Amino acid sequence: MIERYTRPALAQLWSDTRRYETWLTVELAACQAMEEAAIVPAGTAAEVRAKAEGKLDAQRILEHEKRTRHDVIAFLTHVEELVGPSARWLHWGMTSSDVLDAAFALLLREAADNVLAGVDQLRAALASKADEHRETLMIGRSHGMHAEPMVAGLAFAGFYAEVGRARQALVAARDEVSVGKIAGAVGTYANLSPAIESRALGLVGLRPETVATQIVARDRHAGFFAALARLGTAVERIAMTVRHWQRTEVGEAREAFGAGQKGSSAMPHKKNPILSENLCGLARLLRAYAGAAFEDVALWHERDISHSSVERVIGPDATGMADFMVRRAAELVLGLVVDPEQMRMNFARSGGLYFSEGVMLALVRTGLSRQKAYEMVQKHALAVAGEAAEAGAPSFRARLGSDPEIAARLSPDDLDLAFDLRHHLRWSKTIIDRALGDLHT
Amino acid sequence: MIERYTRPALAQLWSDTRRYETWLTVELAACQAMEEAAIVPAGTAAEVRAKAEGKLDAQRILEHEKRTRHDVIAFLTHVEELVGPSARWLHWGMTSSDVLDAAFALLLREAADNVLAGVDQLRAALASKADEHRETLMIGRSHGMHAEPMVAGLAFAGFYAEVGRARQALVAARDEVSVGKIAGAVGTYANLSPAIESRALGLVGLRPETVATQIVARDRHAGFFAALARLGTAVERIAMTVRHWQRTEVGEAREAFGAGQKGSSAMPHKKNPILSENLCGLARLLRAYAGAAFEDVALWHERDISHSSVERVIGPDATGMADFMVRRAAELVLGLVVDPEQMRMNFARSGGLYFSEGVMLALVRTGLSRQKAYEMVQKHALAVAGEAAEAGAPSFRARLGSDPEIAARLSPDDLDLAFDLRHHLRWSKTIIDRALGDLHT
Amino acid sequence: MIERYTRPALAQLWSDTRRYETWLTVELAACQAMEEAAIVPAGTAAEVRAKAEGKLDAQRILEHEKRTRHDVIAFLTHVEELVGPSARWLHWGMTSSDVLDAAFALLLREAADNVLAGVDQLRAALASKADEHRETLMIGRSHGMHAEPMVAGLAFAGFYAEVGRARQALVAARDEVSVGKIAGAVGTYANLSPAIESRALGLVGLRPETVATQIVARDRHAGFFAALARLGTAVERIAMTVRHWQRTEVGEAREAFGAGQKGSSAMPHKKNPILSENLCGLARLLRAYAGAAFEDVALWHERDISHSSVERVIGPDATGMADFMVRRAAELVLGLVVDPEQMRMNFARSGGLYFSEGVMLALVRTGLSRQKAYEMVQKHALAVAGEAAEAGAPSFRARLGSDPEIAARLSPDDLDLAFDLRHHLRWSKTIIDRALGDLHT
């Protein structure tokens, strides 16, 4: 985790101290379940809680680990220091992964909750922009080229829907990793039972793994990191679009530029879409982390520990970045300075070429084949595009009107109809409403 | 797609001819919806169907494409050749992606159905092995080292559950890509309407995209290919395990070896787990394809076409391979020659060391601290392991029994209890039943 | 390999027939080396060559493989059919991988030669454009925003240099995979010798692996596919830039548009940068293939065969695509319609803001601190940018000139000097010459 791209809440969540505390939470839940099953003396959990909770010394545990080269044994040794003889009842019949995997599930779940809260901020920002720009005329672009008219709100509504799908995928993935196992060495409950596991995990809000090996199955985690990667691509598409909108020649929207902010050490005139560029880079990292997670699934026999080093890195890094990204994206969208006037000016540059489809369809309606009509219109459209820079060149509408073949088929009124912008945009509100319909769900 | 790793059904599904036929299916559905909306003359769809369905000439379309450099226009030109004037009503108000994306959805969905049918074969095979080996004793291994006892059926049950989760993810992903758009150039229904789109897509069993750009959003497809990658990892874990079981020193299971089969061109004595190795390689490819799909999401503005070349390759290749893999895996599992006797022999090699946990817990119960008990047992365990090769060395049980410190705390009966295999395995049946519980859902 | 993205030469190179012929080439080289070492009767290679070369029946070999489930044994069986008893001397002391890996090296090398020839076409195209546009004024852009002046030739020179580095990496990678082994089952020369291997490989232009296992080490191949991925990124950067140049608002260059070509099935006015978009997609696939190749390195013990399925796919696909990409990129660059007039117009839009650095430095020279000078210039630059759309707003030069604080420090002549475009561009020719200096190496 690098400070620059991590909120303090996530940094704290993945701290050593917090990890050890979460291990204790799991041990206490298991201990209580075993008390209830009369395997461990009554009162043990209460005693351990009283003596150890909030008192764990991360540094001391790390020192124990240097000797034992085993993190959970180091932890238990430290708890024993704090608690005394009763500590021997902790971890009864359990293996390290019983603690580690349940704790990892709890931390991932909490991290996901943070990310999801940020996702909701982002969705709210997108919805508000979609709403605000329901009627803001903008040229739609495919292949980077002017295509047909749209409203700016549609772009935000599309982002909103996509982030919504990413949210849904993350909610499902969060659920998939909310699983633990308290089933001992190779998942057989040799010194435990399914009932104890179910009770212990229930106490911390987790479900038991269907068939555990020594660990919870890692396909669950691969799915989780893939969901984060997907969320990253949704943010990336927003950021990529802002970068396009802001580029000098387009200028349709730009990132907020703070008082005192400087765009370039060399060029005082620069204002750059740096937040968006930053988000595009972070999305690449989320993809990369997912790739590593997929390689963690096919472990040897009842487990090997090769997934552990990967997870120590990507657990904090991927969730920390995702959390950072959605919040930065939310700010970016909220602060975005949209320039409807510039949109209108860009729109006007195409000289009505975007009505070429309507004219073609009108011609087809008169009985021409589609290909013939296409070619009749394409001839004028390409000519107009070629003359764009020349002052006084006839407009697309004018060229069409003065083509005798076309005039013979389409009256000026027919052409007016084909050039009617309101007709083009009559469904935009419907689409935006459809997209935002799930806003309060 | 390479023939070697593709079933004919999938090869046919992704053929040029089949693609063009699917485009026609979409055009016809849209045409019919527009007839119903009185935009297109009644009878058009029927006429086009009669004249073009089953008569498309893929070669001729490819020739048209050479000139127009546009595949859908080439297709429409060919349909016009077959149908005559009425063809001009086809593709009314539509853009190419309206056809392409709905058709891609139909093909992906059908491909997914093929994969899912194979997944069910694999699950059936795994269930039958899980059932068959409910009581087949096997040593559980962590880190490749003998850990504690289990039954072989647990391994198969674990695979069954994991493949089941991958199945569920693929079903969800299949649903997510079962989406089209018939909304024109930049998704605004400029010359169409949401009602027409809804009807047209409904005719072929698809849903409309919430907010389309020129295309259906590509996060859906990234999710789909990620689901295939995940399925690949589930198969990989099975295959990896078979490879471990088959290795000479383990020998607990082996792939079926056909009459006439030869294992090596140099070494007549070889029988190798080649199917499993093959599956491990293919899983890497599925991961790679998912990586490319994630890069396809953040397209420019209302679409750029960079995703298209990627999808032309990974659409067929990833689904074709996944389909092949699950079926090969099903055969592999069904034909697997499990050797319970060899499992028993391997089990015996550890000389009861796997009971070390039980002894430690018994000592803790007498009041020792966990760490103290651990060290008392570890001393004998490591000694036994070190002497493994020496004939006449005392057994683990014997060493423990003759340690006065231990004898002072544990009677021979206590030790017997700790060395009781039935106790260890008492829950295996429960776990397997729990895993197979969803078999008929 | 899909036909659409594969030249016939590469399709042929990776055909079944060609593969079997290459196996025969390797067997014959080994056979001749063993004749010379008097292990195999004199004349064997000549006899086999006469009876089998050019006569292999790929279909028949595939049938044998169905039974033996071993491709090389199937091949040898077929050769025996053609050659008779003398065929028994073929493959003496060899294992399948001796044949497979040397043949794979020969095919990869030839594929690389094809790619490299295409790379040279691309470099020639880039050099010619760099040369042509040595003085074509263009605004340099960072973050998509106008930055400072440059000439268009610099962009092409930069691509030229980058493709040159990718070429160098591919040449090195080609050399790294030009390695075989004729060393038998686990690379020990049990029934062979280093001298025979060296002679046999020398006959086909390969070097022996330093320490073979059963196979040539796969880190070599990972390096090779990473070099192709890198070449892909170089092409991607060219293609990405063309897409930016062509976008409607920029319009500084565009892909050639063929007679008869159609840009959109809906919109007759469209001309899209589809070749460039296509290349961006293919670059993603090359990255993906490299990812799979890296997973092939850490095989088990003296080899497992999991790399084989990966290589059957990515060997043809990655080289075929790379070959296609560099040639398509060469055509793209050659045919690119550069529009210097539009470049000039875009340049003019910034109203001299790109001179802001020069003014700041001139102010610093008068004794101001950098930060102070920066802020003095930034104030006017941001104001000018904000007024861009307003007719009659004072120019950047005018605003600076009428700022009393600035006027007190910089004379009109000083300002003229800071606004001197020739000064800005005086080194461009030098840089381009430096880049093209290696043109004929």
Add this chain to the structure above:
Amino acid sequence: MIERYTRPALAQLWSDTRRYETWLTVELAACQAMEEAAIVPAGTAAEVRAKAEGKLDAQRILEHEKRTRHDVIAFLTHVEELVGPSARWLHWGMTSSDVLDAAFALLLREAADNVLAGVDQLRAALASKADEHRETLMIGRSHGMHAEPMVAGLAFAGFYAEVGRARQALVAARDEVSVGKIAGAVGTYANLSPAIESRALGLVGLRPETVATQIVARDRHAGFFAALARLGTAVERIAMTVRHWQRTEVGEAREAFGAGQKGSSAMPHKKNPILSENLCGLARLLRAYAGAAFEDVALWHERDISHSSVERVIGPDATGMADFMVRRAAELVLGLVVDPEQMRMNFARSGGLYFSEGVMLALVRTGLSRQKAYEMVQKHALAVAGEAAEAGAPSFRARLGSDPEIAARLSPDDLDLAFDLRHHLRWSKTIIDRALGDLHT
């Protein structure tokens, strides 16, 4: 960077303080070059060095950055605080990337030097094991199955050669990133010159970029991180092999196990290859980082800054991990407890089946076809393998000797020759010598 997987040297190298110091180094080199070119007053560099070197306050710079949102401007502001008016001559005509990229090059180069020193430790460890086990008999395995005899030294020699190739690739990659640019905003030397750049970079041991944009080309960095990924796979193959060797049933080598070390919290008998498993996981991360680096190459126009967030993470993380991995691998290899006796016992289990090739070749020499000979030998080999567990079953040698068809062709002396282990291993020393030949280069 996580402490657990980072040496202090690398943590320090990538600290904020060290980064700012390196920026100052670059600014000073540029300043000195400009003094020599009489652009900046003589003595400036000396004054800045005296007042700022060793006195930078990272915290203060980060505070400035909060306001300016620009890291280099924040740095320059701080230097101005320390130095006073003369600081205005710093950064003359430069853009931030002139500083950032040269500094990144210096840090990457130093990081690479650290990694390479660790690589040499690893190579020394591997060479010593290769040397030590020149005659240690071991069964060679393909597909995890016993194949033919070899010596353990060959495995180490193979690792040595592979790590050597990875080293060579990293040395080349280090050279490729040892490049900077001092060329101003878009690389045109608008207020600088190639001579100044060349001198400035020469002072810190870097070369100028051939054609810079605003930044050094990122294909160089992609190559660098791909080289680290490749090094990771070389370590992964070693680690993977150790894991196989250590597994209970094989037991041919094992990681050193420290006094006080504990293998499992549940099972006191466990000693696990955890270092090797850890290394396998880290190799996945190095692959992932390379994937992100490849996505950084195709930036927009003369640069966008999306690569920056990626590099802030993978610069430290990938080099830090690679440095950690090679050193951990070196320790692992040095401490590896090889068990020749266990190797011998495993070897013996195959009952001479590995001589099957020699017998087949001997039969071919008598005039049989290869396929016929293969089948004659395969019959007995498979029978022996099938009977492996049965006491008193005839040996492979015995079965062959008593087969009348074979006996008619091969005398007992012929069979002895085919079963001669020394013959098998006669080249091992040669191969090892060949591999270690470059030890002192």
